[in-house]
Amino acid sequence: MPITAAEASRRNREVCALAPIVPVLVVEDATTARPLAEALVAGGLPALEVTLRTPAALDAIKAMAEVPGGRVGAGTLVTPDDVRAAKEAGATFGVSPGATDELIDACEAEGLPLLAGAATASEAMRMLARGYDMLKFFPAEASGGAPALKALGGPLPQISFCPTGGVSPSNARDYLGLSNVICAGGSWVAPADKVRAGDWAGIEALAREAAKLKE
Template identity: 85%
Template structure:
């Protein structure tokens, strides 16, 4: 059985998973509400700021939202994310220790890969929904299409350099379920509390597969 069935279900909620760097946990709930209202319910909060875990706690209370923790690197990250209320995890790569920690905590994981060998290694472990990262630096949509030809049983969420200009290139691929993007929550709009503007960006992103 696929160990990433739940991860695929979450990735399938909308074409874009917002990749969020939250500096102020006090803004987290309003940010999540704006993104969910705009049609992007799956939210990845990266563990890159001191506020990240508190942001996950706040976002976990938002009706209709599914909040996950990104930039999982160590087993300690996994345990802290799960304790904060994360419903899934995202990692830039994958190690045996990280995978074991996620399985022990019951945290669905979207592990990152950049090559066919990495993807095959995770497939052997039962993971067939993966993050293609860093997407643009690793060859973009043409590279992901090429990887998909011999590995049709694996689906991906490309992340890293995905933008409104190239998102459809990725989303049109048969092996892509969704893409990760940070443009739906620009830092300045978050700082300004422009939740209506963020909701508009989210709504536009939610229609990228229409």
């Protein structure tokens, strides 16, 4: 069913409030998707973003959608075709590096809540004008990091963000301590070497550490 901007923002706020970190995942092998999701969920990170950057991404979303307690979304949405494919695969929210009217319209038509990227005041204001008050701040570090995001909060206190791009254990608390940040996106909780080795216990441990970042 179609979705309004207000409802999309409400649902994304709910997803972002589940844990301080949303794992940003680049899945190369779909057979690793389910155990990877299970490890992250067990570690306290239930909201998962699978980026549409590999041929295995859609199959990975399908597998992760079946994991109890998990909320899987599709990242790197760029076109309406991406939106439709992600929704069909089982994604419950979408994430994009930026936003176009065409992409926003497709997400609303498909009923897929969009967490759209914005890096400037003008981009954030444009999304706010369309009814979106929950956004992704991307690329976070390259756009000025936590100080830049804090500065945006002055004139735009009604917008909340999920900073992504360069967020790491060393700077995550800087972002999470801001009043306009609900969560942050990070890839360090699922390092490629641990995924290839099937070190699900190691990934669960990283997730547990990340889940405590906002305590």
